[in-house]
């Protein structure tokens with residue numbers, strides 16, 4: 629059974645400030661992601677890549693269609709059950725870190741590890757290990773996240789998303805703010821998740837990251853999957 633199975637997924641938005649106009653972002657997407665598969669979504673701006681990730685995470689509620697994590701249908705799951713499942717089974721790494729006020733990186737990442745089943749002391753050890761792998765300077769571990777730089781926040785986000793690896797990791801441009809050395813460390817960390825069987829669905833605007841990490845590239849256009857295949861075959865057409 630695939631880790632993630634998406635069928636006939638549709639999403640549109642009603643723009644209440646512009647005469648109630650409707651913008652369609654997904655027109656019926658079918659996609660499976662297997663254990664240890666790293667699928668990169670590619671395609672032009674506005675193709676629906678981020679909308680697809682958000683419908684899986686249910687930041688956006690789809691209009692219709694099915695999103696299954698293993699044998700659990702997510703589109704109809706009550707909000708509280710969805711929140712619990714997100715904490716345990718998903719990592720979602722966007723370009724932006726949302727941390728509670730006056731919370732430092734170590735606490736943010738340890739909280740994520742606790743939601744995935746570690747006890748408090750194991751969670752702190754796992755969090756420290758993740759932050760170290762991403763080269764986040766130890767002097768910053770208890771500093772309020774709101775004062776961190778964009779690249780530092782992105783590394784905290786990645787550490788929280790990948791600590792105690794979840795079953796499914798959703799990545800929306802997770803290395804966009806990183807300098808070359810930190811980007812390499814982040815890509816190494818994501819690549820190593822394959823050994824843990826983690827299924828990854830990702831948007832990278834960076835073709836090198838896609839070449840290095842993707843086991844399959846899915847090309848989206850106008851809210852639909854236009855093509856898919858091995859990175860070497862597909863990326864020349866992107």
Ligand SMILES: Nc1ncnc2c1ncn2[C@@H]1O[C@H](COP(=O)(O)OP(=O)(O)OP(=O)(O)O)[C@@H](O)[C@H]1O
Nearest residue numbers: 641651652653671672673674675676677678679680
């Ligand atoms: N919250 C929203 N409200 C209104 N329209 C939206 C919203 N989110 C996405 N859209 C629209 O849905 C379409 C797909 O957007 P989406 O962000 O999924 O594309 P994308 O492929 O991720 O683009 P990019 O590569 O530029 O990030 C666009 O036309 C966009 O304007």
